[in-house]
Amino acid sequence: MREDIPQGTLDLLILRTLAGASDRPLHGFEIANAIESVSGRVFVVEEGSLYPALQRMLVQGWIAGEWGRTADNRRARYYHLTAAGRRQLERALKSYDRVRQAIAAILNPSPRGT
Amino acid sequence: MTGTFWRRLALLWSRNRATADLEEEMRLHRALRAEAMQRHGHPDPDAGAARRFGSSLRLTEESREAWGFGSADAAWQDIRYAARRLRQRPGFTASIVGILALGIGATTAMFSAVDAAMLRPLPFTRPEQLVVLNRLGIPFVRAGGPPRAPSFDITSAMAMRDVFSGVAAYASGGINLADAEHPRRLKAGVVTGNFFATIGVQAARGRTIAPADGEATASRVVLLSWELWQSALGGRDVIGTTIPLNEARYEVIGIMPRGFSFPSASDVWIPMSVPSTPATFEPFRGYLPSTVIARITAPLEVAEARMRDAWQRAVSNLPRSPGQKLGIDETLERVLSDGATQPLRSTLVADRKTALLVLLATTGVLLLIACANVTNLLLSYGASRARELAVRTVLGATRGRVLRQLLAESVLLSVGGAAVGVSIAPLVLGALRTVMPARLAGLAPVQLDLRVLAFASLLAVVTGILFGLWPAFGATRGSSVAAIKSGGGHGASASGTRRSQRVLVGAEIALAGVLLVGAGLMLRSFERLVAIDTGMQSASVATLEMSFQRAVRQETRIQRLAAILDELRRQPGIVAAGAVNDLPLRGGGGIGISVTVSGAPKSSENTYPRYLVATAGYFDAMGIALRQGRDFSSGDGTGSVAVISQSMARTYWPETDPVGRTFLFGGDGPPFTVIGVVDDVREAGMESEPGPQMYLPARTNLDANLAIVARGDGTMAKATLLAALTRAVRNVDPAQAVYNVRMMDDVIGASLAARRANTTLIALFGLLAVVIAVLGVYAVAANAVAQRSREFGIRAALGATRRDLLRHVGGEMVLVVAAGVAAGAAIAWGASRVMTGMVYGISVRDPGVFATVPLVLALAAMAATLVPARRAMRVEPVEVMREE
Numbered sequence: 001m002r003e004d005i006p007q008g009t010l011d012l013l014i015l016r017t018l019a020g021a022s023d024r025p026l027h028g029f030e031i032a033n034a035i036e037s038v039s040g041r042v043f044v045v046e047e048g049s050l051y052p053a054l055q056r057m058l059v060q061g062w063i064a065g066e067w068g069r070t071a072d073n074r075r076a077r078y079y080h081l082t083a084a085g086r087r088q089l090e091r092a093l094k095s096y097d098r099v100r101q102a103i104a105a106i107l108n109p110s111p112r113g114t
Numbered sequence: 115m116t117g118t119f120w121r122r123l124a125l126l127w128s129r130n131r132a133t134a135d136l137e138e139e140m141r142l143h144r145a146l147r148a149e150a151m152q153r154h155g156h157p158d159p160d161a162g163a164a165r166r167f168g169s170s171l172r173l174t175e176e177s178r179e180a181w182g183f184g185s186a187d188a189a190w191q192d193i194r195y196a197a198r199r200l201r202q203r204p205g206f207t208a209s210i211v212g213i214l215a216l217g218i219g220a221t222t223a224m225f226s227a228v229d230a231a232m233l234r235p236l237p238f239t240r241p242e243q244l245v246v247l248n249r250l251g252i253p254f255v256r257a258g259g260p261p262r263a264p265s266f267d268i269t270s271a272m273a274m275r276d277v278f279s280g281v282a283a284y285a286s287g288g289i290n291l292a293d294a295e296h297p298r299r300l301k302a303g304v305v306t307g308n309f310f311a312t313i314g315v316q317a318a319r320g321r322t323i324a325p326a327d328g329e330a331t332a333s334r335v336v337l338l339s340w341e342l343w344q345s346a347l348g349g350r351d352v353i354g355t356t357i358p359l360n361e362a363r364y365e366v367i368g369i370m371p372r373g374f375s376f377p378s379a380s381d382v383w384i385p386m387s388v389p390s391t392p393a394t395f396e397p398f399r400g401y402l403p404s405t406v407i408a409r410i411t412a413p414l415e416v417a418e419a420r421m422r423d424a425w426q427r428a429v430s431n432l433p434r435s436p437g438q439k440l441g442i443d444e445t446l447e448r449v450l451s452d453g454a455t456q457p458l459r460s461t462l463v464a465d466r467k468t469a470l471l472v473l474l475a476t477t478g479v480l481l482l483i484a485c486a487n488v489t490n491l492l493l494s495y496g497a498s499r500a501r502e503l504a505v506r507t508v509l510g511a512t513r514g515r516v517l518r519q520l521l522a523e524s525v526l527l528s529v530g531g532a533a534v535g536v537s538i539a540p541l542v543l544g545a546l547r548t549v550m551p552a553r554l555a556g557l558a559p560v561q562l563d564l565r566v567l568a569f570a571s572l573l574a575v576v577t578g579i580l581f582g583l584w585p586a587f588g589a590t591r592g593s594s595v596a597a598i599k600s601g602g603g604h605g606a607s608a609s610g611t612r613r614s615q616r617v618l619v620g621a622e623i624a625l626a627g628v629l630l631v632g633a634g635l636m637l638r639s640f641e642r643l644v645a646i647d648t649g650m651q652s653a654s655v656a657t658l659e660m661s662f663q664r665a666v667r668q669e670t671r672i673q674r675l676a677a678i679l680d681e682l683r684r685q686p687g688i689v690a691a692g693a694v695n696d697l698p699l700r701g702g703g704g705i706g707i708s709v710t711v712s713g714a715p716k717s718s719e720n721t722y723p724r725y726l727v728a729t730a731g732y733f734d735a736m737g738i739a740l741r742q743g744r745d746f747s748s749g750d751g752t753g754s755v756a757v758i759s760q761s762m763a764r765t766y767w768p769e770t771d772p773v774g775r776t777f778l779f780g781g782d783g784p785p786f787t788v789i790g791v792v793d794d795v796r797e798a799g800m801e802s803e804p805g806p807q808m809y810l811p812a813r814t815n816l817d818a819n820l821a822i823v824a825r826g827d828g829t830m831a832k833a834t835l836l837a838a839l840t841r842a843v844r845n846v847d848p849a850q851a852v853y854n855v856r857m858m859d860d861v862i863g864a865s866l867a868a869r870r871a872n873t874t875l876i877a878l879f880g881l882l883a884v885v886i887a888v889l890g891v892y893a894v895a896a897n898a899v900a901q902r903s904r905e906f907g908i909r910a911a912l913g914a915t916r917r918d919l920l921r922h923v924g925g926e927m928v929l930v931v932a933a934g935v936a937a938g939a940a941i942a943w944g945a946s947r948v949m950t951g952m953v954y955g956i957s958v959r960d961p962g963v964f965a966t967v968p969l970v971l972a973l974a975a976m977a978a979t980l981v982p983a984r985r986a987m988r989v990e991p992v993e994v995m996r997e998e
């Protein structure tokens with residue numbers, strides 16, 4: 001079963017993907033593939049929606065892009081995380097954790113006081 | 115956060131580049147995906163990749179939103195979209211911008227004139243504290259003359275220290291900056307020693323005139339205007355040096371700040387003593403009327419009450435024999451009826467206030483008409499766009515967004531109109547300045563500055579919203595489904611649009627009618643004024659003015675004047691020559707002198723016949739008709755004779771023949787015998803009835819100032835005649851300076867300049883208003899015919915004759931035009947009182963004007979409907995049906 005990516009989560013996925021690639025910058029297609037393979041194909045992005053997200057993050061200063069060449073010598077823009085991007089990823093992961101725990105607590109209430 | 119802002123700005127700045135980058139990225143992504151799909155054996159990899167990617171167009175749009183500044187960016191998009199739409203319709207855009215430019219340009223120019231004259235503060239310290247003390251005189255003493263009689267004058271006000279912190283006086287006269295070759299006529303402010311302290315203005319260099327300079331024994335000093343210092347003295351360090359004014363040398367004590375020229379555009383200032391003496395006015399060869407001003411320390415009402423009180427007490431305490439009436443009694447009456455004090459600004463602005471406000475209102479109405487017309491055009495445009503707007507609404511644009519886009523269009527149009535308008539405003543202003551330099555120009559120079567530009571921008575935005583809102587609401591109101599179905603232009607909303615248009619065009623006609631009535635009143639007044647009998651036959655009369663130097667003795671002056679006139683009379687083409695001390699209508703302001711005539715009627719009391727000095731031949735040269743008796747002649751010898759005007763004859767000798775009768779100056783001196791009676795001559799202004807006038811012979815009363823007058827026989831070119839006049843003076847004395855060499859008709863023309871300018875402007879605005887309104891009528895009629903061609907086709911098919919159709923279209927417009935014309939006439943009738951003081955010789959409700967204007971307007975408007983109506987007549991039923 002395929003599901004749409006919840007709004008805002010896409011940013012987190014992109015940041016996480018770029019952080020996971022350690023020092024190697026990725027271009028758009030690589031990011032899309034990475035997200036798809038990591039998410040185990042549960043999330044299928046309307047692939048193009050990656051690009052408005054990238055533009056938003058560029059404006060926010062979380063990522064930076066530089067034009068370079070692919071292995072078969074095609075022009076592509078390679079994105080990497082900035083320092084601000086790293087901080088944002090940490091913040092986002094923390095708040096994601098809090099939300100996840102809160103949801104888990106609601107869905108599986110543990111018996112109180114016993 | 116600031117980093118985000120700059121990154122956004124950088125992206126917006128390089129929008130095209132960023133968009134290209136984005137598209138390249140997306141292209142690569144789709145290509146790589148397609149290749150990957152092909153490797154997996156996808157049957158149609160390109161289509162598959164495109165489907166997986168999503169709509170590039172929408173995604174690009176979303177990405178751009180990420181760069182944007184939210185609402186500011188949306189507004190920018192609206193404006194770009196509006197600009198694109200307007201570019202697609204250049205004719206439509208140009209006509210709207212043109213109409214608005216006329217309205218905004220005219221209003222802006224008039225605003226700057228009003229701003230300079232009435233809104234900007236006077237260039238003095240705390241100007242609101244300055245008042246004019248009405249009718250307050252300055253005592254005049256003659257060395258060795260009788261001691262001053264007690265009176266109420268400036269010295270009395272100076273003593274009222276509890277209400278006035280300073281009381282000063284100023285007068286204005288002409289003086290020559292003597293230069294061997296080219297003497298220059300300057301305007302001199304003659305001011306009391308405390309004048310500058312009272313108005314609170316300091317010199318830019320050196321010092322201003324101080325109280326010590328006003329002492330009768332002080333040495334001659336002069337203060338220069340910045341502009342004169344720059345133009346005549348090249349801005350050199352001149353303080354402490356002397357300059358020649360008339361024949362005397364004056365020490366320069368200071369330079370006033372740039373732009374300061376009070377009173378009445380002064381180039382130099384020289385001191386006036388209190389009491390004044392013959393020496394005070396000697397440089398001007400005659401008395402100058404002065405104005406007394408004061409700085410009040412109490413509220414205006416208190417100062418007014420105290421002054422009235424002081425006036426009454428002083429006048430009632432004056433010594434007089436029982437029942438004797440003094441000259442000052444009448445002055446007191448005037449003070450009590452008109453007020454003793456008056457704010458300085460209202461005195462300075464008085465005579466131009468009405469004209470300025472009427473002109474500003476006129477341009478404002480013109481702008482309203484322009485707005486109504488533009489609204490109309492936009493309504494027609496909106497009706498034809500109804501379908502497009504409906505489609506956009508259906509595709510998801512909110513009503514707010516569509517409204518915003520329509521408003522963006524109208525504001526863009528009005529800003530364009532304002533830009534063009536402001537660029538033509540200097541032309542209007544230039545015209546204003548050349549035709550009415552002295553009267554309209556306020557103390558602050560009339561100019562286009564930031565205030566005026568701010569005013570124009572405000573006008574642009576307000577007008578843009580004013581004329582844009584109605585059509586925009588109308589266009590977005592209707593049901594989109596109905597609009598799409600109807601194909602636009604035929605539905606119920608179209609008929610609603612036509613109703614709005616008829617209301618607007620009716621309003622335009624009404625407003626144009628109001629302006630046209632104003633224009634009619636001004637034109638009729640002007641017609642009356644130029645047709646007035648001035649008492650002179652001024653055609654082909656040349657004049658020049660000159661002042662004899664002080665060193666030239668009286669006998670020499672008389673000899674030289676005689677020689678100049680003889681030389682002129684010898685010239686072929688000159689039929690008469692003479693001289694007078696003061697040219698009529700020159701705007702100098704003359705002297706009235708009280709005369710005593712035994713047996714004169716009681717009504718002649720308090721009359722001050724105007725004192726004039728003329729040579730034999732003056733009446734012939736000026737074309738002033740001799741009604742009784744004779745002109746001066748060489749046979750008059752030194753006897754005291756006078757020629758009087760008809761008005762003077764009527765005043766003092768209503769029953770008898772005045773020739774041979776005598777009168778006295780004041781109450782003593784030798785009697786003057788009346789030798790002739792001439793026509794009354796307009797002299798203070800074309801609009802004021804001439805009062806009694808008396809001419810004394812130059813032979814015994816020659817003054818230093820005089821004007822030479824020569825009448826050509828009509829065959830001589832003006833330039834030749836004027837050159838002959840100058841040459842005659844130079845031949846007699848090469849060193850004699852002459853000025854104001856001009857035709858008498860130009861003297862008269864100059865006296866009418868302000869009125870001519872007012873009349874021209876109001877007439878022009880009225881004409882423009884009518885043209886715009888008539889265009890509006892045409893547009894509405896044409897629009898109605900175009901939109902209803904189907905209806906007319908059907909009517910024609912059902913048997914309506916062409917005459918029926920004409921009546922149908924015409925009838926609709928007749929109602930609109932009639933309502934507009936009637937409303938306009940009614941408004942003009944009600945508002946006519948504002949024109950009081952601007953009309954001359956006619957009533958502000960002149961029946962001729964009120965009868966003609968509606969007729970002309972109605973005819974013009976009906977003519978404008980005829981063209982489209984004829985088109986309706988020619989509608990071919992078959993073609994209309996086929997179109998559908």
